[in-house]
Amino acid sequence: MSRKLTLGPIPFHWPAETKRDFYARIADEAPVDEVYLGEVICSKRAPFFERAYAAVADRLERGGKRVILSSLSEVMTKRERQMMAGLCEVDDREIEINNNSGLLHVSGRTHRIGPMMNVYNERTLAVLHVRGATHFALPVEMPGHAVARIGQAAAAAGAGLEVQVFGRASLAVSARCYHARAHGRTKDNCQFVCEDDPDGMPLTTLAGEPFLRINGIQTLSQSCVNLLGDLDDVAASGVTHYRLVPQDTDMLAVVGVFRDVLDGRATGAEGAARMDALDIAAPFSNGFWHARPGAHHVRTAR
Amino acid sequence: MIRPELVCPAGTPAGLRTAVEAGADTVYCGFQNATNARNFPGLNFTPQEMERAVGHAHDRGTKVLLALNTFPPAGKFDLWRDAAALGAEMGVDAFIVADIGVADHIAREHPGARLHLSVQAAASSPEAIRYYCREFGVKRVVLPRILTVPEIEALAAEIPCEIETFIFGNHGLMVEGRCSLTNYVTGLSTNMDGVCSPAADVHYDRDTEGTMTTRLRDVTIDRFGCAETAGYPTICKGRYHAPHREDGYYAFEEPVSLNLAKLLPSLMGAGVHAFKIEGRQRSRAYVRKVVGAFRRAVDDVMAGETPALDDLVALTEGRKQTEGAFKTKKWR
Numbered sequence: 001m002s003r004k005l006t007l008g009p010i011p012f013h014w015p016a017e018t019k020r021d022f023y024a025r026i027a028d029e030a031p032v033d034e035v036y037l038g039e040v041i042c043s044k045r046a047p048f049f050e051r052a053y054a055a056v057a058d059r060l061e062r063g064g065k066r067v068i069l070s071s072l073s074e075v076m077t078k079r080e081r082q083m084m085a086g087l088c089e090v091d092d093r094e095i096e097i098n099n100n101s102g103l104l105h106v107s108g109r110t111h112r113i114g115p116m117m118n119v120y121n122e123r124t125l126a127v128l129h130v131r132g133a134t135h136f137a138l139p140v141e142m143p144g145h146a147v148a149r150i151g152q153a154a155a156a157a158g159a160g161l162e163v164q165v166f167g168r169a170s171l172a173v174s175a176r177c178y179h180a181r182a183h184g185r186t187k188d189n190c191q192f193v194c195e196d197d198p199d200g201m202p203l204t205t206l207a208g209e210p211f212l213r214i215n216g217i218q219t220l221s222q223s224c225v226n227l228l229g230d231l232d233d234v235a236a237s238g239v240t241h242y243r244l245v246p247q248d249t250d251m252l253a254v255v256g257v258f259r260d261v262l263d264g265r266a267t268g269a270e271g272a273a274r275m276d277a278l279d280i281a282a283p284f285s286n287g288f289w290h291a292r293p294g295a296h297h298v299r300t301a302r
Numbered sequence: 303m304i305r306p307e308l309v310c311p312a313g314t315p316a317g318l319r320t321a322v323e324a325g326a327d328t329v330y331c332g333f334q335n336a337t338n339a340r341n342f343p344g345l346n347f348t349p350q351e352m353e354r355a356v357g358h359a360h361d362r363g364t365k366v367l368l369a370l371n372t373f374p375p376a377g378k379f380d381l382w383r384d385a386a387a388l389g390a391e392m393g394v395d396a397f398i399v400a401d402i403g404v405a406d407h408i409a410r411e412h413p414g415a416r417l418h419l420s421v422q423a424a425a426s427s428p429e430a431i432r433y434y435c436r437e438f439g440v441k442r443v444v445l446p447r448i449l450t451v452p453e454i455e456a457l458a459a460e461i462p463c464e465i466e467t468f469i470f471g472n473h474g475l476m477v478e479g480r481c482s483l484t485n486y487v488t489g490l491s492t493n494m495d496g497v498c499s500p501a502a503d504v505h506y507d508r509d510t511e512g513t514m515t516t517r518l519r520d521v522t523i524d525r526f527g528c529a530e531t532a533g534y535p536t537i538c539k540g541r542y543h544a545p546h547r548e549d550g551y552y553a554f555e556e557p558v559s560l561n562l563a564k565l566l567p568s569l570m571g572a573g574v575h576a577f578k579i580e581g582r583q584r585s586r587a588y589v590r591k592v593v594g595a596f597r598r599a600v601d602d603v604m605a606g607e608t609p610a611l612d613d614l615v616a617l618t619e620g621r622k623q624t625e626g627a628f629k630t631k632k633w634r
Contacts, residue, residue, distance in 0.1 A: 073480075074426070074477065075426065075427045075429070075430070076426045076427055076448065076449070080427075081427055081428075081429060084429070085429075099427075099430070100423070100424070100425060100430040100433060100434075101425075101426075101427040101429035101430040101433070102429075103430075103433045104429040104430070104432055104433040104436070105429065107433075107437075116480060118373055118400075118401070118402075118479065118480070118493065119402075120373040120374060120375050120376065120401065120403075120493065120494060121373070121374045121375060121376045121377075121378075121379050121401070121403050122376050122379065122403070123374075123379055123402075123403030123404075123406060123407060124401060124402040124403035124406075125403075126403075127402050127403060127406045127437075128402065131437075139482070139493075140482065141482040141485045141486075141491055141493070141494075142375070143375070145377065146375035146376040146377055146378075146494075147376070148376075149375075149376035149377035150376035153376070169482070169486070170482075171481070171482045171483050171486050172476040172477070172480060172481040172482065172483055172538070173476065173477050173480050174475055174476050174477055174554070175426075175446070175448035175477065175627060175634050176475065176554075176555075176627075176634045177634065178553055178554060181553070181554075182544045182546055182547060182551075182553065183546060186631075186632050186634060187634040188631065188632070188634070201544055201545065202544070202545065203542040203543070203544055203553050204542060204543040204544075205521060205522040205523075205540075205542060205543075206515075206522050206524065206525050206541060206542070206543065206550045207515075207522040208543075209521070209522070211521060211542065212483075212542075214544070214553065219476070219483065221486055287486075287489065288482075288485065288486075291489065292489050293485070293486065293487055293488055293489040293519065294482065294485055294486035294487075294489075295486055295487065296489075
């Protein structure tokens with residue numbers, strides 16, 4: 001079975017220059033198979049990088065990567081609706097739908113279903129598949145036992161199946177911007193304060209424990225999902241695509257470790273040691289996969 | 303003006319009878335399992351109770367909606383399928399659904415059954431709502447609590463189904479049906495298990511100085527001095543520290559209740575077909591009081607009289623209340 005390594009869309013509001021440099025290095029140096037591009041969190045951020053996507057996508061493709069364009073996850077305002085409709089007209093690249101409003105536009109045409117879309121079971125997968133969905137990124141909270149069941153349905157349909165194996169977990173989205181709120185502002189006059197936090201704004205409990213990360217309207221986990229020790233189980237569940245979600249760390253090194261373990265060039269134990277050496281500023285977790293609290297890290301035999 | 307349906311919570315058989323007596327046009331309820339989003343101990347209906355409750359309500363001209371508004375994880379779909387079959391057999395007036403697979407199943411296996419789209423489906427645009435109407439024949443959408451009244455009015459003109467809005471009760475902050483905060487801390491999923499902040503994981507600890515700490519499992523959600531009333535620890539209603547804040551603050555929202563009493567006439571003018579009162583977990587006394595008050599208010603508006611809105615405002619009994627996003631975009 002194919003084991004494709006993918007890079008999810010950047011959830012954070014990194015400066016345009018940072019994004020450009022990031023993707024240049026991914027294009028030239030990172031052994032990922034597929035890269036998702038697009039502003040998924042906030043429509044207000046979109047103009048900062050909109051014009052750069054074509055060149056970035058070309059460069060990634062020249063580097064041998066398949067490029068998929070990701071949609072917004074929240075669609076409510078006129079502008080957001082137009083962005084979704086516009087994306088759904090793209091016909092020279094694959095698109096990933098992250099909000100159910102996109103389903104109206106793409107019925108009957110090939111598309112991918114993103115991780116914010118609540119595909120939890122075989123029946124939902126089948127309904128979307130007959131309407132043109134060829135690939136499903138599952139919700140980050142899906143336990144491994146359910147992934148294995150849906151994996152059979154995806155394989156029977158010949159559809160791609162994707163699971164997040166690295167990066168902070170997206171735990172919630174809202175109509176309200178919590179970054180703006182922390183600074184006494186509203187979404188309309190946010191002044192893009194989220195740009196100051198390339199890895200999200202940390203929320204710490206009153207007991208002093210780091211707990212969550214705020215990224216505009218999105219709430220992320222403090223812990224960093226890491227399924228490196230579970231990759232054999234993930235593969236056995238019928239997963240074809242392994243998603244790394246970018247964060248403010250050495251993503252090239254992360255890509256390298258996952259590539260080597262997936263391809264059998266490094267053992268899980270070697271990979272784990274290399275991940276520990278990266279000194280990522282977050283504890284690792286794999287609780288969701290093991291049907292435990294998402295923040296937990298379950299030690300697995302390697 | 304459309305005469306709006308008053309849709310009221312029925313957490314138990316006794317609660318259902320209370321809501322019917324107090325003037326509910328419609329009640330909504332669920333079975334005692336993960337198929338509905340209020341899967342709490344001591345709440346909801348056995349199949350026998352549901353059957354009797356449907357009979358009781360129908361005898362009095364009250365409709366019954368069955369909430370099947372969670373997301374079946376792969377391998378467990380049968381539980382939702384069986385619940386739908388039971389509901390159809392009992393003659394419930396509509397199913398409230400969120401999952402695409404569940405919607406498709408009922409549309410195909412129980413043709414003629416009426417489908418309402420749950421707030422858990424997070425359909426917040428005309429395109430999203432039209433998709434569910436076109437593919438599964440959805441007849442009514444329960445709108446997310448994030449739209450202003452003018453936005454609801456504009457939306458009504460763009461969709462081919464009825465609109466139901468929440469007007470009173472607990473006020474969810476996150477996009478409903480897209481929140482895994484509880485699962486991150488407890489291992490139980492709001493979407494798959496129907497629980498948010500499960501009681502079994504809730505702790506109240508008072509220290510020697512009288513400070514009350516509320517926790518969800520091992521995570522501190524808030525702290526209260528002796529004079530404060532401790533709120534139920536829900537992650538999105540907690541206080542936290544952030545780098546730019548000197549003190550702990552409500553990072554998501556103050557703990558407030560939604561109360562749209564004052565907006566009732568404008569919501570009716572905007573083309574809303576049904577008003578929903580939250581609170582299947584609340585007491586019968588609460589249900590009697592809230593349902594009765596909104597019954598009178600809706601009837602007054604329909605009769606061209608000015609409703610006694612102050613009574614409704616007083617219902618929150620000193621608790622802070624909000625008109626949330628309905629009043630102004632500044633909420634966002």
